[in-house]
Amino acid sequence: FxxxxxxxxxxxxxxxxxxxxxxxxxxxxxxxxxxxxxxxxxxxxxxxxxxxxxxxxxxxxxxxxxxxxxxxxxxxxxxxxxxxxxxxxxxxxxxxxxxxxxxxxxxxxxxxxxxxxxxxxxxxxxxxxxxVARGPDLPPRIRPVEPEQNTRRTVTLADARVSVPNFSTQWVVPSYHTAKAGEAEALDLLAEILGGGSRSRLYQQLVVKQGIAAEAGAFFQGPMLDATNFTVYGAPRGDAKLADVQAAVEAEVARIASEGVTSGELEKAKDRFVRSMIFARDKQDSMANIYGATLATGGNVRDVEEWPGRIRKVTADEVRQVAARYLNLNHSTSGYLLPQAGN
Amino acid sequence: FxxxxxxxxxxxxxxxxxxxxxxxxxxxxxxxxxxxxxxxxxxxxxxxxxxxxxxxxxxxxxxxxxxxxxxxxxxxxxxxxxxxxxxxxxxxxxxxxxxxxxxxxxxxxxxxxxxxxxxxxxxxxxxxxxxVARGPDLPPRIRPVEPEQNTRRTVTLADARVSVPNFSTQWVVPSYHTAKAGEAEALDLLAEILGGGSRSRLYQQLVVKQGIAAEAGAFFQGPMLDATNFTVYGAPRGDAKLADVQAAVEAEVARIASEGVTSGELEKAKDRFVRSMIFARDKQDSMANIYGATLATGGNVRDVEEWPGRIRKVTADEVRQVAARYLNLNHSTSGYLLPQAGN
Structure with a gap:
């Protein structure tokens, strides 16, 4: 691939x-x-x-x-x-x-x-x-970098094949390769606590408690060579409106940025992460994939081995800080997939 | 420059x-x-x-x-x-x-x-x-071209220095260099009739009759090497809302795409165009600029000389056709400049 x-x-x-x-x-x-x-x-x-x-x-x-x-x-x-x-x-x-x-x-x-x-x-x-003979030396992997982002952007596609609408909002954030020490780990934990599965805030709040969303979650693409993206998403359930789901997702993002996360949910998220790493390393193909992806995006073997320890060291305030620093709606890009008007 | x-x-x-x-x-x-x-x-x-x-x-x-x-x-x-x-x-x-x-x-x-x-x-x-010695041969001017556009996009900037909001909507359209015969001339006339000054539909309808806009207009960047943009824009006056101005601008675009333009306004627009070309050629710097811009974007001297004749040949239906073909709101990009929320 x-x-x-x-x-x-x-x-x-x-x-x-x-x-x-x-x-x-x-x-x-x-x-x-x-x-x-x-x-x-x-x-x-x-x-x-x-x-x-x-x-x-x-x-x-x-x-x-x-x-x-x-x-x-x-x-x-x-x-x-x-x-x-x-x-x-x-x-x-x-x-x-x-x-x-x-x-x-x-x-x-x-x-x-x-x-x-x-x-x-x-x-x-x-x-x-x-x-195999060595090939010509490769040029350094220097690539165009993003300018400062100053705007809120949207991209909307309405299509007759869509029945349930959905949205996603993405931000430019540092990757493991470009981040300052600890920031990528904090972003990983933020994504996990905010929207990393059925125990996450987005799932619990929107799908379970409010019952307005068919799905809601978040993810962070950490192992990339350049700056990467942090994404939240959701889709409404029943009579709920897409705009209500988006507003509820954004409220959860804002709440973490202002109030932070609890030490209880942080510890549980760390446990899930470290456990999933152990499970991943248990399967030879995913273990190979973790090492390959890390080495191909500027990391080294030690980065993989020390990752669980670095995850353990992230504090609740560091999670709040990356949310406040990077998840600014005024500098975000949202995508909307809508049914054709009239459907 | x-x-x-x-x-x-x-x-x-x-x-x-x-x-x-x-x-x-x-x-x-x-x-x-x-x-x-x-x-x-x-x-x-x-x-x-x-x-x-x-x-x-x-x-x-x-x-x-x-x-x-x-x-x-x-x-x-x-x-x-x-x-x-x-x-x-x-x-x-x-x-x-x-x-x-x-x-x-x-x-x-x-x-x-x-x-x-x-x-x-x-x-x-x-x-x-x-x-001066000839330099090395230049590579052909082949540049990345746009993929098909499928979405409606928006870009919003809210800033404390803004007092009156404004918007613009842009479409990817052919330039004189990339267009089929007659299309760029029709786009030029479309921009003139729709929003090329105080006699244009946008100005007359939004600024003069409805009184909701401080400004409203349209322009087409014809002399470009690659595909270019067609733009409409507006800003509200008094208590009018930006959304109302945008809706009124879009209504005028849709009206031309469905009903076309009258032969009277088409002839007047042609007269203004040909006259402005004569005036431009009267001033040596703008005359030089017209030839230079045309030759630097893939045209030749004959293109400049034959342009008034080609403008004269455009029919009302050709103007309607380019509006209908290219000015589709589902494949457009709008920019919004807003005062800071709370201002």
């Missing part, structure tokens, strides 16, 4: 097949044959993928234009799959240039997780990837 | 000084000395210009974020002066690279207007600019 900051290839095999798989993968890192036929076929595949996953899905169409509105300079405004009119023009020369530049051992992170011994994997890596 | 598509240097001198001026200008096209002192001073100048013209002016701050919201891929989303955080990092190497690449005779248009003879100017040009 390809995400905003990196492309990952992953495979699961029995330990005995590891050497052969690494041999194959090392070979296709530099020796892929890209001819016009392959490119034409693959371009048709991604165009069809775009048509089916994005263009025929109003939520995805809205999401793209919300991203391009939230991000006014940084590359996250560009869809990972690309804009249709540009994808149509991609050719063999583009693919070859990209492959030659980026698919090199000096631009790759190899993560092996499972029932293996480090020294055996290291020997295998030297025997396989180690034979 | 620098606009989105080109930079222009202009001077007005007596005919006797023309040769000396051309000699100076030909010299500084290639022989400018850019040292660190010059760059540091000039960077401070543009930073200060940005602070005073943009950052201390809420309308300009809003305008930048409206542009970056309207344009989601095309470079017009980037302010001409630049984003502050990027301007701060500009250095001698950046300036030198830009100068070496773009300040070449093979990337320049020389326009001389005034009491001169073509063959004399041509001889002078050969004697001055003609001595």
């Amino acid at each position: 390809t995400s905003y900051d990196y492309t990952a290839f992953y495979e699961t095999v029995v330990p005995q097949a590891l050497e052969q798989m690494m041999d194959f993968e090392a070979d296709r890192m530099r020796n892929l044959i890209l001819n016009d036929d392959v490119i034409a076929t693959e371009r048709d595949v991604i165009l069809e993928e775009r048509r089916s996953r994005i263009d025929s899905n109003p939520q995805a169409v809205l999401g793209e234009e919300v991203d391009a509105t939230l991000w006014q300079n940084q590359p996250y405004r560009i869809p990972v799959i690309g804009w249709m009119q540009e994808m149509e023009k991609l050719n063999r020369a583009d693919a070859q240039a990209f492959y030659d530049k980026y698919y090199t051992p000096n631009n790759a992170v190899l993560v092996v997780a499972g029932d293996v011994e480090p020294q055996v994997v290291k020997a295998l890596a030297e025997k396989t990837y180690g034979k | 620098t606009s989105y598509d080109y930079t222009a240097f202009y001077e007005t001198v007596v005919p006797q000084a023309l040769e000396q001026m051309m000699d100076f200008e030909a010299d500084r096209m290639r022989n400018l000395i850019l040292n660190d002192d010059v760059i540091a001073t000039e960077r401070d100048v543009i930073l200060e210009e940005r602070r005073s013209r943009i950052d201390s002016n809420p309308q300009a701050v809003l305008g930048e974020e409206v542009d970056a919201t309207l344009w989601q891929n095309q470079p017009y989303r980037i302010p001409v002066i630049g984003w502050m955080q990027e301007m701060e990092k500009l250095n001698r190497a950046d300036a030198q690279a830009f100068y070496d690449k773009y300040y070449t005779p093979n990337n320049a248009v020389l326009v001389v207007a005034g009491d001169v003879e073509p063959q004399v100017v041509k001889a002078l040009a050969e004697k001055t600019y003609g001595k």
Whole structure:
């Protein structure tokens, strides 16, 4: 898969097949044959993928234009799959240039997780990837950064295929890679306490107590190379109006920014986080994914290992502070997915 | 001055000084000395210009974020002066690279207007600019184009310095360079009839008859290299609400899209256009500017000369058609400048 900051290839095999798989993968890192036929076929595949996953899905169409509105300079405004009119023009020369530049051992992170011994994997890596010549040095990953945001923005899509409306509000916030010490951890806990599941404030208040929302939540995209987004969302239930749901979500955000969180809910959120990390590391594919994502977005192995300890150190006031500092509605971007007027 | 598509240097001198001026200008096209002192001073100048013209002016701050919201891929989303955080990092190497690449005779248009003879100017040009070596070939001017727009977007800035609110709504429309034959001319006439001055529908309806608007109008930025924008705007007067002014502006847009324009107002708009072109050509600086802007955005001398004839040929139905085709509120971007809540 390809995400905003990196492309990952992953495979699961029995330990005995590891050497052969690494041999194959090392070979296709530099020796892929890209001819016009392959490119034409693959371009048709991604165009069809775009048509089916994005263009025929109003939520995805809205999401793209919300991203391009939230991000006014940084590359996250560009869809990972690309804009249709540009994808149509991609050719063999583009693919070859990209492959030659980026698919090199000096631009790759190899993560092996499972029932293996480090020294055996290291020997295998030297025997396989180690034979691949180093590629040209890559330029530093310096990318356009966001200007200061000064406005409140909205993006609205009304579509006949929509029956229940929904909204999301997003803010530009620091990622683990760009944040000052402790801020990304506080944002992670803020998202968890505010809207991280059925125990969260948004769920309890809007879905359970007030009964106005079919769904309500929050998330924070921490492991990104550049500044990232913090998102709240909701959809009404029954006769409730979307505007009421949004107002109730915003009230919960404002309440945390002014009153903070309790030490009880903070401790419970930390427990859930640390537990979910333990569960994740229990599965070899998610463990590999955590290390790969961290290393590909500017972090290192120690960051992964020390993360539970850094989460434990976050104070209730630090959670309140990041809410107050970053979740300012006057500098936010909201997306609205609505039924067609008249429906 | 620098606009989105080109930079222009202009001077007005007596005919006797023309040769000396051309000699100076030909010299500084290639022989400018850019040292660190010059760059540091000039960077401070543009930073200060940005602070005073943009950052201390809420309308300009809003305008930048409206542009970056309207344009989601095309470079017009980037302010001409630049984003502050990027301007701060500009250095001698950046300036030198830009100068070496773009300040070449093979990337320049020389326009001389005034009491001169073509063959004399041509001889002078050969004697001055003609001595300057051709620079490296420039890459084709292929730039990212807009994806299909599917949403209605808003950008809102509330600021304590604002007393009277205002709004604008913008659409992505073809420019003279990208339009099918006749469409840009129809858009020019549409802007003139809808909101091109005190005889326009918006002015007559909102300012004169209903008395709800302090200002209301429309404009079309035709001479651009890429797709461009069509804009309507308004501000309330007295007790009128901004929302009422916007609704009245949108009603006039919808009325033209459904009912079209009368042949009487179309002929008067054509007369005003052709007359303003004659007046513009009467002044040597605006005449030079018209030719320079056209040639720098993909047009040629014949385009300028044939423009009045092409305007004359536009039919009332063609004006209605471009309004119906392009001015769809579901695919528009509005900017709102508001007083601070509580003011």
